[in-house]
Amino acid sequence: MNHPKIIAVDFDGCLVTNRFPDIGEPIPETLAALKREQENGAKVILWTCRRDDQLTAATDWCDQQGIHLDAVNRNLPEIVEAFGGDTIKVFANEYWDDRAVKMPPPMCADAHKYPDGTCAGYQRSNYDDEPCDRCKTCPQNEFYEEE
Incomplete structure (x- = not known):
């Protein structure tokens, strides 16, 4: 979704x-x-x-x-x-x-979920450091781009 x-x-x-x-x-x-x-x-x-x-x-x-x-x-x-x-x-x-x-980023992608359980994706605008491996590989993640 x-x-x-x-x-x-x-x-x-x-x-x-x-x-x-x-x-x-x-x-x-x-x-x-x-x-x-x-x-x-x-x-x-x-x-x-x-x-x-x-x-x-x-x-x-x-x-x-x-x-x-x-x-x-x-x-x-x-x-x-x-x-x-x-x-x-x-x-x-x-x-x-x-x-x-601004709060520090979460430790894992579990914090990147919508209420229905689908992935909200890593949002580069919110965090300065790199996303976790789960965020990098999430097929629904439209915010992370490979360097």
């Missing part, structure tokens, strides 16, 4: 400079990267603490920038189905957030 990449992206400090509760200036590099990911088939979840009118302003802003939001602060329907119900945490392959802390 082929799964698209899912990106959960923060609004304030990530898509725009942090001027909460106002909307800050666009961050062009993030917008360009997100649009490239969408052109390549990624699904996007807006992942923000904004609510009510402030959330509506943020989703309207995304729409005006040409960013299609597949969900806002919630899991995609296919993820809810794969988990057998909704979870409090939004599931994504990548979390784009100005306050994120």
Whole structure:
């Protein structure tokens, strides 16, 4: 089963400079990267603490920038189905957030699985070191390229 990449992206400090509760200036590099990911088939979840009118302003802003939001602060329907119900945490392959802390890579490919057990692949954008041997040989791994 082929799964698209899912990106959960923060609004304030990530898509725009942090001027909460106002909307800050666009961050062009993030917008360009997100649009490239969408052109390549990624699904996007807006992942923000904004609510009510402030959330509506943020989703309207995304729409005006040409960013299609597949969900806002919630899991995609296919993820809810794969988990057998909704979870409090939004599931994504990548979390784009100005306050994120990069963690060390997992020790094996077991951490690279979707809820239905299929391989999510080694994602070079998340890890600086080489993938494990299992990731290198996984037939579903579209992210690893031989040198």
